[in-house]
Amino acid sequence: MFDKGDCLVEVLPYIKKFYSKVMVIKYGGSAMLDAELREGFSKDVSLLKYVGINPIIVHGGGPEIGGTLGKLGMESKFYQGLRITDEDTMEVVVMVLAGKVNKEIVLQINKNGGKAVGISGVDAHIIKAKKKLMEDVDLGLVGDVDEVNPNILLHLSEDGYVPVVAPIGVDENGKRYNINADSVASAIAVSLKAEKLIFLTDTDGVKDKNGRLISSIKTNDISSLINNDTITGGMIPKILSSKEAIDKGVGKVHIINGTKKHSLLEEVFTQSGVGTQIYEQE
Ligand SMILES: Nc1ncnc2c1ncn2[C@@H]1O[C@H](COP(=O)(O)OP(=O)(O)OP(=O)(O)O)[C@@H](O)[C@H]1O
Numbered sequence: 001m002f003d004k005g006d007c008l009v010e011v012l013p014y015i016k017k018f019y020s021k022v023m024v025i026k027y028g029g030s031a032m033l034d035a036e037l038r039e040g041f042s043k044d045v046s047l048l049k050y051v052g053i054n055p056i057i058v059h060g061g062g063p064e065i066g067g068t069l070g071k072l073g074m075e076s077k078f079y080q081g082l083r084i085t086d087e088d089t090m091e092v093v094v095m096v097l098a099g100k101v102n103k104e105i106v107l108q109i110n111k112n113g114g115k116a117v118g119i120s121g122v123d124a125h126i127i128k129a130k131k132k133l134m135e136d137v138d139l140g141l142v143g144d145v146d147e148v149n150p151n152i153l154l155h156l157s158e159d160g161y162v163p164v165v166a167p168i169g170v171d172e173n174g175k176r177y178n179i180n181a182d183s184v185a186s187a188i189a190v191s192l193k194a195e196k197l198i199f200l201t202d203t204d205g206v207k208d209k210n211g212r213l214i215s216s217i218k219t220n221d222i223s224s225l226i227n228n229d230t231i232t233g234g235m236i237p238k239i240l241s242s243k244e245a246i247d248k249g250v251g252k253v254h255i256i257n258g259t260k261k262h263s264l265l266e267e268v269f270t271q272s273g274v275g276t277q278i279y280e281q282e
């Protein structure tokens with residue numbers, strides 16, 4: 001029979017192991033479309049904080065940006081999962097990410113008992129950006145992370161707050177860039193030597209060509225999975241960001257389904273975990 005006490009005690013080793021550790025959680029735009037899911041996510045994050053873990057949230061907002069652009073009669077164009085961003089599109093990206101999506105996540109976490117503070121990579125120079133250069137296409141105001149200044153995130157975390165970061169960066173001339181949230185999450189995780197980097201998305205993890213979940217992927221195998229078109233679209237920046245994080249010393253990286261209730265807690269507090277784990281071959 002299911003025993004609540006046993007279940008609670010089972011999480012004790014994990015609470016002990018992760019106490020005071022940083023976990024960077026990328027909250028994908030596609031996983032936040034449903035109100036009940038947003039509420040579940042907010043409760044999970046508040047719980048992590050109250051048991052002494054330091055979650056730092058980086059969010060996306062692809063569908064929200066696409067929706068607003070559509071309402072304004074503007075087109076969404078992508079290249080390898082990255083949104084081609086001209087000046088007008090950038091205005092909308094900032095409005096939707098930093099103005100709407102960020103504040104909604106903050107509101108939800110605060111409503112569910114946490115103390116969240118919403119900021120963007122522009123605040124306190126958290127994300128110094130540079131233009132992303134591609135060989136065959138100009139992506140406009142799409143940036144790469146050049147440098148992370150994570151101090152403010154640490155201060156907020158240590159003072160009991162949950163930082164919620166919108167993935168916008170700024171260069172030394174004050175020009176703002178739209179940066180894929182997966183790479184921002186990875187860069188922040190690296191800069192803080194995070195215990196875990198968890199991507200919450202709208203699918204169970206990385207799937208093979210037959211749609212079956214791949215439960216673990218070696219960093220060495222990633223390029224062939226992209227080259228043979230197993231991994232496409234929005235999964236490309238996610239898997240490349242996972243590799244970057246592992247290569248640069250983040251403990252563990254997981255891609256999990258944020259549309260399944262409490263998948264975040266299951267990942268953190270169970271032995272088997274859920275979704276796809278990315279690891280480096282010894
Ligand atoms: N091999 C694969 N396995 C799983 N999903 C894949 C694969 N290849 C491509 N995808 C696509 O990647 C999508 C996830 O990336 P997407 O960018 O859409 O979401 P997100 O990053 O969670 O949200 P946001 O970009 O708003 O932050 C999946 O919904 C799926 O369509």
Ligand SMILES: [Mg+2]
Pocket residue numbers: 028060062182234
């Ligand atoms: Mg994405």
